[in-house]
Structures are given as structure tokens and as C-alpha cells.
Amino acid sequence: MRVAIVGGGLGALRTAESLVASGYAGEIVIVSDENHFPYNRPPLSKEALKDGIEPASLEFKRRPSLESVTWVLGDRAQSVSLRDRTLTLASGRDITFDGLAIATGIRPRRLVAGGPEAGRHVLRTLEDASSLRNELNRSRSLLVVGAGFIGCEVAATARLLGLSVKVVAVDEEPMIRPLGLELSQELRRRHEAKGVEFHLGVGIEAFLGDETATGVRLSDGSEHFADVIVEAIGSIPNIEWLSGNGLDLSDGVLVDVSMRIAGAPVPVVAVGDIAKYPHGLFDETPRRIEHWNLPTETGRRAGKTLAALLAGDEPGLEPVGFIPTFWSDQYEYNIQSFGIPGIADHQRLSFGTWGEPLIVEYLRGNELVGVVGIDSVPQLVPYRNLLMKRA
């Protein structure tokens, strides 16, 4: 018996661990287009980008229980036939399977704009981070296109390295979609106090430069130039290889609470950034959430599900019950979130004061759906416990 896990990040690792811990004793093959064992990505925009990138120190520990796993690194899933239980890799190699775990995650979204393609850095992989770090080390100025978390973290890191930094984005405030207006304004003020210049609410008309991008022209007609350009405008799920199997691939891979694709002709689960499932915390709407703790949580569940299905049992369908959480380090500020602040209809400062350690509550009607703190970890605990009670 063979399980193929496609994708080689944290979700793949946790799925494999959980499969074995759930009693699965067959073969496991993990296919990854990266040339590394699973590694921790958050430092790539923070400590590692600032202090140096050592792949070995970013790798997750691989437990002895995974010793017999076959790792196929540096090869990509080209297509799959669920009916024929066969995976075809870019190298032409076929891998047959009895169970499949989809863990191919996301890749950076690219801006469609005129001008040179070269010199537009993105940040997702170790290689992306290495090449960006090399550039930052020999440059004096950075232009970040996009004002989400990755863009803002890179901006903060570059300021710490002494570069002058501009952020341009179509959004009206940085990180506004997950954080809402007030907290995103607060974070913009903190970035500005550190010397970052924002141009917000403007589109990118074109990249400027001869062969390499050295600047942008914005929809307000202004032009901005820098030694290094980073594009961080969000991400898209890596679903192309799954086409032709009749799956719901609208924004990720739709699965049930057990992470299984119900009705598939062979046991199939999806985990991590690519999985869209009903969280059941606040409603039954399936959502795809790119928070760091979810590959671990969904991987644990998916491994159990796959082990049960392969043993001829039905997987448990208990509600999901894990709280999405993320954190971000920008300068000396530690930002931590629990719940789904992005679905709130209003927010209120519930601890601390603007400019100081603080906590913002996110409410939908009267219901607490999320909480975000800056430098307030101990004070966040009761809020997190309140959210947990819903689970």
C-alpha cells in the first residue's frame, strides 16, 4: 500500500507523522518541487533575511517515525488521475498510489503590469530569500509593492538593515484586510515612525527600467525608484496539477471537516494553505486560511483520516475546533492574532492605548470572532480561551 503526499512543506510533514501515528504501516512517498526537506518559512522575511539564511537551521526536525519515508525532492507533480490512482511528475516519472494527500500550498501572485520582468523579487522559498538577502546587502533603497504581512515584514527588516524603504499598494492601509482600518492605521503610523514612506490607494501602472526593474509608475502618475524591488501582493493556490478530476478547485481544494475530498474515487485529503474547509467556529462557510498553525492542525487531522480510510474505516467528522492563529514581528513589535479577525464587522480597542502595547477585539454583531494584540501575549490568553470555548 502506498500514500503519495504531494508538496514538501509543513503540511506534508505533519500529515506523514499523523499517518504513521494513526497506525498506517504502508509506504509513504513525499514529492516536492523544492530541493529541501520541509523548513520553516516565517523567518525568511524576518530573522533569516536580516541575519543570514542557513537552510539546515530552518529545517523542521524529522521524527524517527518517518525514517522509511521516500523523499522525491526537486520534482513537481505535473498531473494526477484519481481514477487511475496515478501521479505523473514533471520528470516523466509515474507514481501509483492508494491514498493521496494534497499539500502543494501556494505561490506568490504576480502583478500584471508592463515593463521589465527581471529584478522583481518575490518571497516564498529559501532561494527567494537568499537572492533577496544578497540584493539587500548591497543596496541602499527598497521598494515594496504590496502592503500585506510579507511586504510589511520585508519593509521592517530592510529598515533594520539601514535601507530607505517605500511601500506602494492599492490597499488604503497596510494589512487592512485581516486587521481592519484602525489597527492597520496604527501599524502604518509605527512603520512611518521608523522611516517607511507609504503610497497607498494607488495602482501600479508599469515597472520602469531597461532590462531590470528599477522603479514603478503609479496610477497617480508618480514614479518611484529603488535599488531593490519586492513584489508581495498575495498568493495563489497551486492547484493546476489537479485539473481534469472533477474537483472543486475554486480558491484551493474544497474538503470536509476531516480534510477529505468526499466522493473522490480514491482516499484523498488536502492540508495547509491549499485546503478550504468549514471551520465551524463561527459559521459553516468553507474558508482557506493561510496561517502558520493550520498546516500542523490540518495535517494531524488529514493523516488520521487517510489512515482510517485506508484501513476501511470511516473518518471521524467531529467539528474542526482549532483556532487559526498567526504572528508577525515588525521592528520590536510582536503582533499576534487568534480567530478570524477578517470576518468581523467592527473592532474595538479593549486593552492598552494606541502607540503602546494593546489588544483589539474583532466582533461580528455581538460575537467575538478574533483578537489581535501588539506586545500583549499574556493579556491575550483569556481572549484565546474565549474563542476556544466556541470550538
Place this chain on the structure above:
Amino acid sequence: MKIVVDMSKCQHYGQCCFEAEDVFQLDDDGKLTYADEVDDSRRNDVESAADVCPMQAITIE
């Protein structure tokens, strides 16, 4: 079972505390404190705590 937290990596996020609150705690200043020697019966929760550490700073020996 021995637990080692690399305090040069730890950023005091407190995620480990939710997985094994009898082993890992944040003090009133938000700094991590933990038991460095615990019974083997706690292995599952301590491994979970190590898994969810954003900085991957927890080692079990």
C-alpha cells in the same frame, strides 16, 4: 524526558502553553518559564508544544 528551549530563539509567543499548560507558562511579564524534566506520560502534549512553536525552539531529549 528532558525539555530544552533555545532561549536565543524563543520569542515568548506562548503557543506551547496551550498544548501543555502544566509544562510551559508565561509569567506576568510575558516571559516563558517551563519544566525542564517531565514524566514520559506527557510526551504527546510536549511533542505537540514543540510542533506548534513558531520559532521551533523546543527540543525534547
